[in-house]
């Protein structure tokens with residue numbers, strides 16, 4: 001269970017509050033107007049931003065003061081966090097050891113997850129020699145390898161076409177299930193929220209609201225969300 005307990009955070013003149021719980025293993029979309037604080041919410045979980053007030057707990061453990069590297073969290077952004085000078089296998093291996101000194105079993109595991117995401121035989125390529133979809137698969141392979149309890153995604157597949165995006169969301173759902181991860185995914189696309197996330201956190205008016213069923217929220221959006229969805 002991921003808990004935002006009385007969270008209040010300020011960035012310049014912007015403030016966000018959050019008092020909500022995400023059950024373990026849940027897949028939750030985060031939607032709301034531009035600048036409403038969706039990325040801010042993820043940064044609080046990743047540890048890149050400290051709240052002014054309140055606590056963040058994971059499985060009952062208070063993680064509010066933990067530095068990002070010590071949090072049981074993986075993050076995926078639109079740019080996929082791939083290093084251009086490293087090979088596919090090295091980019092994935094980073095998920096296990098930042099210094100890339102992998103043991104033989106760890107190296108075998110890298111090969112195995114690359115096969116699982118449909119990239120066998122591409123170990124020695126560099127990201128520039130991959131398609132957008134393949135780059136997304138490399139980033140997902142790293143997530144699969146790390147198998148962290150919490151996965152944060154900030155519009156991870158926004159640059160992909162609709163069909164490819166559907167494939168990636170399906171792969172992501174499979175990985176989340178396999179690793180029993182709790183997933184928070186920021187998206188601007190209501191269809192992504194509907195297909196991937198049974199529940200959605202609406203961020204609007206300085207508040208991150210508790211997750212509610214995605215379908216009914218999008219079918220009958222409150223005024224702020226309605227204006228944004230158009």
Ligand SMILES: Nc1ncnc2c1ncn2[C@@H]1O[C@H](COP(=O)(O)OP(=O)(O)OP(=O)(O)O)[C@@H](O)[C@H]1O
Nearest residue numbers: 011012013014032033034035036037038039040041
């Ligand atoms: N480093 C910062 N310093 C000061 N203010 C910031 C900083 N980063 C973001 N903000 C402000 O915090 C507010 C929330 O930003 P955030 O990026 O969380 O919104 P968002 O909902 O993710 O937006 P978008 O959908 O456009 O990506 C915005 O008003 C933004 O201007």
